[in-house]
Amino acid sequence: MPAHSTVTETPVITTSGLTKVYRSRGREVTALDGVDLHVREGEVYGVIGQSGAGKSSLIRCVNLLERPTAGTVTVAGQDLTALAGRGPRASKELRRARSRIGMVFQHFNLLSSRTVQDNVELPLEILGKSGKERSRKALELLDLVGLADKAGAYPAQLSGGQKQRVGIARALAGDPKVLLSDEATSALDPETTRSILQLLRDLNRQLGLTVLLITHEMDVVKSVCDSAALMENGRIVESGTVTDLLATPGSELATALFPVTGEAAGADRTVVDVTFHGESATQPVISQLARTYNVDVSILGAAIDTVGGLQVGRMRIELPGRFEDNVVPIGFLREQGLQIDVVDNRAQAPALLKEDAK
């Protein structure tokens, strides 16, 4: 599987029991409620959830921009929560550790008073690099993100996508092993989003960079993530590699990633959701089914895509006759290694899916 070549089993970001409680005017709001996150080296890991689910708190806790109320954060083998010290200010060790974690932001957060090159040099200034080294590295990184000709421009002269490229170049200046992406594409139009995601994917492959991104857009997870986690009310309710999630019966995340809709034409019909992942996706199973059992298969809807380089997807088909009449064809599909969910006519679409449809 070439797509996964950069992923190893070494954990790079681990949080355990991560809890964050905000107190304001006597009220307590639990933003994170015992989050256990495991991001492996070299993967692109997406945390998805609606606003207020705690995604932002989670990513800010990873480099301790937010101090967790309880729990630990380990990045590249270093327990950051232990480095933090007691006071509200970041200790020297924590700051050193942060300089090895890149971060990109939704609103880019570039200094308007500095040129593009000077923005990229900023982390290197903090690291105390010499002027010559800084400009060499900055120009190299600007070349990497495709903005070599904009070194002397000011951020105000750039488009949103270009600003985010500068943000990414800046995040890479300290040669980080880990890149945190806080809704990096949420302020961009769809086309620019795709090019930024492609850049993140390329960097992940080329540099073996581990990327933890948070987003509220399913498409982001779908197009770049190897693994994903779904957050609701400060908890991770589902997590795993995208292919594993798809193989999990009743996975809300899989349903949301591959939404299939369509209702039975009548009461005497059986509606079945077929999930493809891995090998089975390449077999012409539906036509085999039709030929072997001489049934008329109607396709009600399908969502097939390439996730992390693998063909995966779901298809909703309709078979004539009630469920009792279709036990044998359904058994055939199961034998082909497909995951089959019989759809109850009255079943409601999962909450996440409904939210997406708005």
Add this chain to the structure above:
Amino acid sequence: MTWSEMQPLLSQECWNTLYMVGWSTLIAIVGGLPLGLLLVLTDREGLLQNVVANKVIGQVVNVVRSMPFIILMVALMSFTRWITGTTLGREAAIVPLAIGAIPFFARLVETAVREVDGGLVEAVQSMGGNTWTIVRKVLVPESLPSLISSATTTVVALIGYSAMAGTVGAGGLGDLAIRYGYLRFESEMMWIIVAILAVVISAIQFAGDYAARSLHSRGGRSGPAPRLRLLKPAAAPGETG
């Protein structure tokens, strides 16, 4: 009074005014900038959050600012004598002028620095920058256009204060206007001084605005000047530069 009589007086006192205002502005900036930054940094949710320090600094600033300048000058006389050895003359006037202007400038600095986007602070924190780095690389450079406008306002206010300082023997254009224009009914003298002050203040305001605007156009669309310019339909975002 003929021009040849007035001219040496005017140039002498004009110089005295600029001397007083120049030094007190310098001291106000050196003292007010850190004070204004501290007001922001020690505030709730600030990088150096310290509610007690914030309250104390805020209160001191308020007390000094609430005093009419002429009262402040009198109240500070013994302090002035301790510093300069006298309460008369331009050197002595610099003390109350600077002390009056420090909290004035500090409040303006506070407002300017609060305008800096918190995301920029977060970005530098995520790079491993400490508070001093954030002050030097983010808060001051990013608010520089506003800080220059604030300094301009402070200079103009100080020119006004310096006229009051004239009444207690500091010299300067204000003193001249009072002594000749008011006490001796030499109204030409007074109008010439008014004209000189108008020209000086306009020149300072113009220079300050120009400096702030040229920094802005570099930084682009953020900040007050371009926002006001949006009111004019002809101004396209790309025209700055």
